[in-house]
Amino acid sequence: MWIYKKMLEYPADVERVDPLYASYLFAQFGGPDSELSAGLRYLSQAWTMPIPEGKATLISIGTEELAHWEIIGTLIYKLTKGVPATELAKLGAPGAHYVQHDRALYPHDASGVPWTAAYIQSIGDPVADLHEDMAAEEKARATYEHLIDMARDAKVIATLSFLREREIVHFQRFGETLDLLYEYIDKSAQKEPVEK
Amino acid sequence: MQNRVRMLRKIQMVQFAVIDLNLYLNTHPRDRRALDEHNRLVAELDKLEEEYVQKYGILTAFSSSPAPWQWIDDPWPWEINYSR
Numbered sequence A: 001m002w003i004y005k006k007m008l009e010y011p012a013d014v015e016r017v018d019p020l021y022a023s024y025l026f027a028q029f030g031g032p033d034s035e036l037s038a039g040l041r042y043l044s045q046a047w048t049m050p051i052p053e054g055k056a057t058l059i060s061i062g063t064e065e066l067a068h069w070e071i072i073g074t075l076i077y078k079l080t081k082g083v084p085a086t087e088l089a090k091l092g093a094p095g096a097h098y099v100q101h102d103r104a105l106y107p108h109d110a111s112g113v114p115w116t117a118a119y120i121q122s123i124g125d126p127v128a129d130l131h132e133d134m135a136a137e138e139k140a141r142a143t144y145e146h147l148i149d150m151a152r153d154a155k156v157i158a159t160l161s162f163l164r165e166r167e168i169v170h171f172q173r174f175g176e177t178l179d180l181l182y183e184y185i186d187k188s189a190q191k192e193p194v195e196k
Numbered sequence B: 001m002q003n004r005v006r007m008l009r010k011i012q013m014v015q016f017a018v019i020d021l022n023l024y025l026n027t028h029p030r031d032r033r034a035l036d037e038h039n040r041l042v043a044e045l046d047k048l049e050e051e052y053v054q055k056y057g058i059l060t061a062f063s064s065s066p067a068p069w070q071w072i073d074d075p076w077p078w079e080i081n082y083s084r
């Protein structure tokens, strides 16, 4: 089960509202390599992961991703808070979001495409799953770098830098898990009786 | 609010170290030094949270609450300004 803790993992703040930038952040809220995709991908894969280190890694990182999803949602919320609809209407993506969602959070990507489970895979082969996870972490890191390249708000940059760094740590841990999995596969192969 | 935010940020810092060590320990379960550090930080986190909960309200719905039920109290995490 999951328990909600009434706090953020990182003190996410913004200097001033910026609805256009908030629309870019939706990439990490409901895009293909978003925190939402990451969380559901790892948590879905956990059931069939054979090794104990792998189960723990998928559950721990999957859970942390949901905390990151909350941080991105908080940045979007703070960046759009109180901006009049007439201002949003001048900005393209923020205006389009307002038509269907007002200032509510909704999992879509930076272009407004709704989140879909088709973004993630859980194929039941732990080697393949972990490779997907490592690729996902690198894609999320790259997305954060694109977002940081376009940002001017120092507080937003600080939060995105924290999240970018977490992707690097997650990639590292998934890599270690993959090494442990190969060890496990080699050992199980040795133990199996030779078939005639 | 200022003191509350200061305490919350302290909790966030210690909690982050615990999260990061949790991930590390998942793939290095026999690293004794990391485990000791994890356990030391968990004790520190417990102490900080206990103090926070006493002063400002419960952090999870699994804490006992003074009346009236405190879980519904604002602010929620996204409503806090952390840098003022």
Ligand SMILES: [Fe+2]
Pocket: A038, A065, A137, A140, A166, A167, A170
């Ligand atoms: Fe991640």
